[in-house]
Amino acid sequence: MKILGVSLGTKNGNNDTMCRVALEAAKEKGAEIEFIHLHDWNIDYCSGCVACSRGLVMGKGMICTRKDDFAAFYDKLVEADGVLIVDPIFESGGTGLFHSITDRMGPGHDTGMLLMLDGKLKEQGKEGLNPRLFQQKAISFIGIGGSDWAVRTETDHAMFAMSPGWKVVNNEFFSWSKDIIMQDDKIARVQEIGRNLVDAAQYIIDNNIMIPGSENVDLWKGEEGACPHCHGNNFYIFPGTNHAVCELCGLEGHLELKDGAMKLVADPELGPVGQEWHCHDLVSGKAAHGADIFENESRLMELNKDETFKARKAHYTAVCAPTPAPSKQ
Numbered sequence: 001m002k003i004l005g006v007s008l009g010t011k012n013g014n015n016d017t018m019c020r021v022a023l024e025a026a027k028e029k030g031a032e033i034e035f036i037h038l039h040d041w042n043i044d045y046c047s048g049c050v051a052c053s054r055g056l057v058m059g060k061g062m063i064c065t066r067k068d069d070f071a072a073f074y075d076k077l078v079e080a081d082g083v084l085i086v087d088p089i090f091e092s093g094g095t096g097l098f099h100s101i102t103d104r105m106g107p108g109h110d111t112g113m114l115l116m117l118d119g120k121l122k123e124q125g126k127e128g129l130n131p132r133l134f135q136q137k138a139i140s141f142i143g144i145g146g147s148d149w150a151v152r153t154e155t156d157h158a159m160f161a162m163s164p165g166w167k168v169v170n171n172e173f174f175s176w177s178k179d180i181i182m183q184d185d186k187i188a189r190v191q192e193i194g195r196n197l198v199d200a201a202q203y204i205i206d207n208n209i210m211i212p213g214s215e216n217v218d219l220w221k222g223e224e225g226a227c228p229h230c231h232g233n234n235f236y237i238f239p240g241t242n243h244a245v246c247e248l249c250g251l252e253g254h255l256e257l258k259d260g261a262m263k264l265v266a267d268p269e270l271g272p273v274g275q276e277w278h279c280h281d282l283v284s285g286k287a288a289h290g291a292d293i294f295e296n297e298s299r300l301m302e303l304n305k306d307e308t309f310k311a312r313k314a315h316y317t318a319v320c321a322p323t324p325a326p327s328k329q
């Protein structure tokens with residue numbers, strides 16, 4: 001069993017150190033460990049070209065126009081049985097680099113899309129994708145902050161696991177932690193997170209859990225949380241109502257006070273969005289989302305040939321040209 005720890009902090013800073021604390025605990029439980037200091041790797045941001053989703057939908061394969069280390073990083077993730085990501089808290093949430101890897105995990109590595117491609121390749125008589133891509137995986141997140149600005153951290157981090165549909169075990173953040181290496185309670189918790197990850201990864205291996213069919217597998221070891229599906233605590237509340245959407249898994253319903261705690265109660269009367277099968281991390285939810293994207297992309301491709309569409313595009317493009325970047329002049 002292999003546990004991969006990834007730190008997005010400064011070299012040998014608090015995030016690297018806490019990642020190593022968890023990895024040491026994982027190693028003591030018998031896991032093989034590997035550590036990546038992600039700033040050493042060349043990871044570009046997603047340009048939004050959508051070559052990845054088009055490539056998957058059209059049965060062409062996994063395509064990305066960015067030529068950097070992300071594909072090798074993804075291979076490392078796929079190879080691991082458990083992944084721990086330790087990320088500094090920036091502006092109450094994940095870092096820019098973390099958002100970049102989340103975007104890069106986006107459509108091109110979405111299990112729903114990969115399953116669609118696998119089916120298309122096999123239909124064409126070709127070999128399907130590496131079955132390892134459909135193996136479940138345990139993943140945990142730690143955010144480390146120098147103050148108490150932290151409320152988006154959990155949602156930003158767990159979003160990384162939504163595209164592949166991997167199971168989140170722990171998702172925690174530590175505020176006021178510039179001196180975390182001296183705070184024994186926090187170090188003990190980070191060690192526990194390392195051990196929890198090994199247990200969850202072992203459970204997946206022992207039960208040979210694949211992503212399709214793992215809808216009811218819950219490996220969560222954290223606090224219960226307000227969302228009944230993903231344990232999330234951040235919601236978009238429609239103004240003037242208690243109608244809310246979980247910012248992480250997309251489940252919709254109403255926020256209600258139960259035994260002193262605010263809970264999201266899913267509401268099937270809102271349609272598919274109010275039903276658990278539609279959540280963003282499940283293959284069933286991904287299939288619905290994929291079908292919607294396919295319809296929208298196809299409509300846009302047709303519109304590109306439409307004269308009114310072309311005239312509108314030309315009109316607005318002529319309104320103003322972008323200012324060239326000073327560094328590129």
Ligand SMILES: Cc1cc2nc3c(=O)[nH]c(=O)nc-3n(C[C@H](O)[C@H](O)[C@H](O)COP(=O)(O)O)c2cc1C
Pocket residue numbers: 008009010011012013014015016087088089090091092093144145146147148149150175176
């Ligand atoms: C751009 C920037 C934004 C930050 N925003 C926050 C914040 O919102 N909340 C917080 O607790 N710490 C914030 N910090 C502090 C970092 O989380 C802290 O410096 C980092 O965890 C140190 O990790 P390292 O030792 O691994 O580099 C910020 C730091 C930077 C550089």
